[in-house]
Structures are given as C-alpha cells and as structure tokens.
Amino acid sequence: MESPQQRRDRRRAEKRRAIRMAAVRIALDEGIEAATVEAISAAADISPRTFFNYFASKEEALVMEPLWRPEELIDLLAARPADEPAFQSLRAVTRDLAVRINGIWGDMKPFIELRSRHPELAAKARAADETKLMDTVFEVVRSRPGVTGRIHARVLVVASFGATISAIQESQESGEPVERLLDEAFALLEKGL
Amino acid sequence: MESPQQRRDRRRAEKRRAIRMAAVRIALDEGIEAATVEAISAAADISPRTFFNYFASKEEALVMEPLWRPEELIDLLAARPADEPAFQSLRAVTRDLAVRINGIWGDMKPFIELRSRHPELAAKARAADETKLMDTVFEVVRSRPGVTGRIHARVLVVASFGATISAIQESQESGEPVERLLDEAFALLEKGL
DNA sequence: CGCAACACTTGCAGGCCGTGCAAGCTTTAC
DNA sequence: GTAAAGCTTGCACGGCCTGCAAGTGTTGCG
Numbered sequence: 001m002e003s004p005q006q007r008r009d010r011r012r013a014e015k016r017r018a019i020r021m022a023a024v025r026i027a028l029d030e031g032i033e034a035a036t037v038e039a040i041s042a043a044a045d046i047s048p049r050t051f052f053n054y055f056a057s058k059e060e061a062l063v064m065e066p067l068w069r070p071e072e073l074i075d076l077l078a079a080r081p082a083d084e085p086a087f088q089s090l091r092a093v094t095r096d097l098a099v100r101i102n103g104i105w106g107d108m109k110p111f112i113e114l115r116s117r118h119p120e121l122a123a124k125a126r127a128a129d130e131t132k133l134m135d136t137v138f139e140v141v142r143s144r145p146g147v148t149g150r151i152h153a154r155v156l157v158v159a160s161f162g163a164t165i166s167a168i169q170e171s172q173e174s175g176e177p178v179e180r181l182l183d184e185a186f187a188l189l190e191k192g193l
Numbered sequence: 194m195e196s197p198q199q200r201r202d203r204r205r206a207e208k209r210r211a212i213r214m215a216a217v218r219i220a221l222d223e224g225i226e227a228a229t230v231e232a233i234s235a236a237a238d239i240s241p242r243t244f245f246n247y248f249a250s251k252e253e254a255l256v257m258e259p260l261w262r263p264e265e266l267i268d269l270l271a272a273r274p275a276d277e278p279a280f281q282s283l284r285a286v287t288r289d290l291a292v293r294i295n296g297i298w299g300d301m302k303p304f305i306e307l308r309s310r311h312p313e314l315a316a317k318a319r320a321a322d323e324t325k326l327m328d329t330v331f332e333v334v335r336s337r338p339g340v341t342g343r344i345h346a347r348v349l350v351v352a353s354f355g356a357t358i359s360a361i362q363e364s365q366e367s368g369e370p371v372e373r374l375l376d377e378a379f380a381l382l383e384k385g386l
Numbered sequence: 387c388g389c390a391a392c393a394c395t396t397g398c399a400g401g402c403c404g405t406g407c408a409a410g411c412t413t414t415a416c
Numbered sequence: 417g418t419a420a421a422g423c424t425t426g427c428a429c430g431g432c433c434t435g436c437a438a439g440t441g442t443t444g445c446g
Contacts, residue, residue: 004443008393036431047396052433087386123324124317131316151363155378156386158355166347174343185348192385193280193349197414201422229402240425245404392443403432413422 016054019044023061024110032118035062062121064111066129068097070136077140086144086153090137090160091186098164098178112172134161159189209247212237216254217303225311228255256314257304259322261290263329270333279337279346283330283353284379291357291371305365327354352382 022043027035037058041048055061073093080089101108115122134157142153163185171178215236220228230251234241248254266286273282294301308315327350335346356378364371 008442012394037433038431048432049397049434050395053394056433058432119324131312149377150367151359151374151377152381154359154363155356155381158359159352159382159386162351162355163348166344166351170344170347181344184342184344188345188348189352189382189386193352193382201413205423230404231402242405242426243424246423249404251403387446389446390444393441395440396438398436398438399434401432401434403430405429405431407427409425409427411422411424413420415420416418 019046019051019054020061024114027062027114028110059121059124062114064108067101068133070133073133073137074140077137083145085146086141086156087190090156094160094164095179095182098168098182101168101178134158163189212239212244212247213254217307220255220307221303252314252317255307257301260294261326263326266326266330267333270330276338278339279334279349280383283349287353287357288375291361291375294361294371327351356382
C-alpha cells in the first residue's frame with residue numbers, strides 16, 4: 001500500500017512536473033519573456049503565490065532537475081573499493097550516472113532546446129549547485145590514497161566533472177552515444193594531455 | 194594630452210570603481226542584504242537610476258571585474274607558435290594571465306572576502322561570462338594541430354580552465370604562490386591522472 | 387462519526403530589481 | 417555663441433519574491 005506521506009510526495013512531484021512542463025512550453029512557444037510567473041501559474045492552474053511553494057525561483061522551473069544530488073554521488077563513491085585510485089572511482093561513478101541519461105533523454109529534449117536558445121539559464125542554474133557538488137566530492141577525494149595534496153584533489157575533481165559535462169554536451173550536439181564520448185574524454189585525461 | 198573621449202572614459206572608470214567600492218564596503222560592513230541599490234547609490238552619491246547606467250545588475254557591482262576578456266585570450270593564443278601543441282599554448286597563456294593576479298592581489302581582497310561569505314555571488318557571475326570564454330577558446334583550440342576531434346578540444350579547454358581556477362582558489366585559501374600551484378596542476382594534467 | 391492536528395492553497399501587502407522615457411544639465415564641437 | 421551630443425535624474429511601471437494570516441482540504445484517533 002501507499003502511505004499518506006508517500007501519497008502526498010507523489011502528488012507533489014506530479015504537480016511540480018506539471019508546472020515545469022507548462023513553464024517550458026510557454027517559454028518555447030511564446031518566447032522566454034512571455035514565461036512570467038503569472039503566465040506559468042495560469043497555465044498550470046494555480047495561483048502565482050502557490051508557484052513559489054513548488055519552486056524557489058522562476059528559473060528553477062525552466063531548467064531540468066539536476067542529474068546528480070551530492071548525497072547520491074558520495075554514496076556511490078563510498079561504495080567503490082577504498083584502495084581504488086581516485087581517478088578510476090570518479091571515472092566509474094560518473095559513467096554509471098551518465099548512462100542514466102539515456103533513459104530520460106526524451107524528457108530532456110525540451111529543456112535542451114530551451115537552454116540552447118538561452119544559455120544564461122543553464123549557466124546560472126548550473127553554477128549554483130554544481131560548485132556545491134564539486135566541493136563535496138572534493139572532500140571525499142582528498143582522503144583517497146595516492147592523492148598527494150589539495151591541488152591534486154582539486155584537479156582530479158574539476159577535470160572529471162569537466163570531462164563528464166563535455167561528453168554530455170557533445171553528445172547532445174552530435175548525437176553520438178554518451179558512453180563512447182565519456183570513455184574518450186576520460187582516456188585523454190588518463191594518458192595525459 | 195588627453196582627448197575628450199579619453200577623459201570621459203577615465204572619469205567613467207573612476208566612478209564605476211567608486212560605486213563598486215561603496216557597494217562592497219556596505220555588503221561587508223552591514224551584511225549583503227543591506228547592500229540594496231538604494232543604499233549603494235546613496236553611499237556613492239548618485240541616484241538609483243544612475244547606478245544602472247554603470248552596472249547592468251546589482252550583482253555586477255559586487256564581484257570583481259573579470260580577469261580575462263575573450264578577445265584578449267584569443268589574441269594571446271594567436272600569438273603562440275601555430276605548431277605548438279594546444280595544451281602547451283593553453284598552459285603558457287593561462288600562466289601569463291594568472292601571474293597578473295599578483296599585481297592586483299590587494300584590490301581583490303575585499304571581493305574575495307565577500308565571495309567567501311556568499312558563494313552564490315561568484316557562482317552566478319562566473320557562469321555567465323566563463324561559459325562564453327570557454328566557447329571562444331574552444332573554437333581556437335579545435336583548429337590546432339594534434340587535436341583529434343571535438344571532444345578532445347573540449348577536454349583540453351575544460352581541463353585547462355579547471356586547473357587554472359583551482360590554482361587560483363587554492364592560492365587564495367592557502368596563501369601559496371599562484372605560479373607554483375598552477376605549474377603543479379598543469380603537470381598533473383600533462384602526465385595523466 | 388466527530389474533532390483536533392496538520393498540510394496545502396491563496397490573497398494581500400510590500401520590498402526590491404531593472405527599464406523606457408522624457409526633461410534638464412554639462413560638456414564638446416564648430 | 418550656439419547647436420549637438422552625452423550624462424544624470426525623476427517618474428512610472430512591470431516583474432520577482434516573501435511573510436503573514438485566513439481559508440480549505442486531509443489525516444489520525446477516540
């Protein structure tokens with residue numbers, strides 16, 4: 001059975017999704033300046049005030065849900081063998097996560113289209129939680145064997161994230177499979193630039 | 194002598210700087226929520242409307258001027274030998290530019306302090322012009338010899354930028370010289386992770 | 387069932403950001 | 417000295433976002 005709490009969570013998630021869809025549809029069909037909170041709320045059949053019970057900002061509704069949450073990433077890293085080199089752990093973990101994209105590729109399409117028309121959307125949204133993501137991973141990587149110092153850890157993290165995002169972006173533009181591009185990117189990093 | 198246009202430009206730059214200083218001082222002394230456009234304008238002795246003749250947004254006044262402009266970076270890359278490997282060009286250019294930081298370290302201090310208290314400031318400001326910066330460099334790197342494809346170029350750029358920013362951040366936190374950390378970071382990338 | 391606790395939605399009021407416009411003022415050009 | 421060009425400012429307005437309190441549904445329990 002479904003507990004009342006689960007029920008509430010599910011309905012909430014559904015409504016959040018519905019609002020998002022309305023927002024993106026307006027932004028794509030009528031231009032981003034037409035996607036005001038008022039217009040989105042009307043389309044989603046809620047009051048403008050309620051919109052902010054679901055999203056902390058208008059922008060949040062116009063970008064896709066982040067693919068990775070910090071806690072999840074930390075769990076996955078912790079699940080790797082403790083003596084595995086940090087670089088290989090990052091490689092394995094980001095590969096697992098990136099592959100998940102293939103399953104939701106269809107859902108991502110409108111967001112990708114919108115982002116390509118308005119790059120500032122992705123930039124701002126990304127910066128906010130991506131730096132936090134990298135900071136948390138940085139803390140994990142620091143304590144791995146073979147990591148000689150803080151700058152080493154920083155470079156490992158920033159290069160791995162960069163490779164992952166590059167592969168995803170390139171895959172979106174060229175249509176090549178994410179896995180192949182990801183392997184190519186990490187192989188370059190492994191063998192040296 | 195000074196042409197009238199130069200004179201105007203200079204006065205404008207001075208005023209911009211003065212407004213910035215007022216903004217950062219308020220944000221540091223009284224908290225960031227006290228740094229409203231109204232308060233900043235009053236402190237800088239201009240009208241709130243005029244504030245927006247100098248800055249497109251309030252945030253712009255609270256972060257430091259970007260260290261690198263795209264055109265400048267492209268010029269510097271173009272000045273490198275055309276047959277130099279892309280990685281070495283990036284290494285040399287970012288090193289030159291990063292060293293410039295040592296000359297303006299003092300001016301940067303308030304901004305660094307403010308950014309450390311409010312990370313979202315740096316995140317948003319950075320994302321906006323940093324992605325544009327990387328896109329332009331990407332185009333240059335793509336046409337360098339030895340760059341085998343788009344993903345190769347992407348990884349080169351994102352890793353180099355990541356290394357540079359890591360070195361700068363680490364230097365700010367640890368006090369070690371930027372050059373040393375930069376060398377260490379690029380050496381890691383060169384030999385492979 | 388009935389009632390109390392809880393969660394969700396909404397309106398209202400208000401602060402803040404950012405922009406177009408037009409009026410005034412200062413500097414520059416001839 | 418006068419016209420053109422640039423800068424500053426006030427005004428009005430639209431849009432984002434928040435706290436608060438009132439209203440409406442939902443849940444849990446006797």
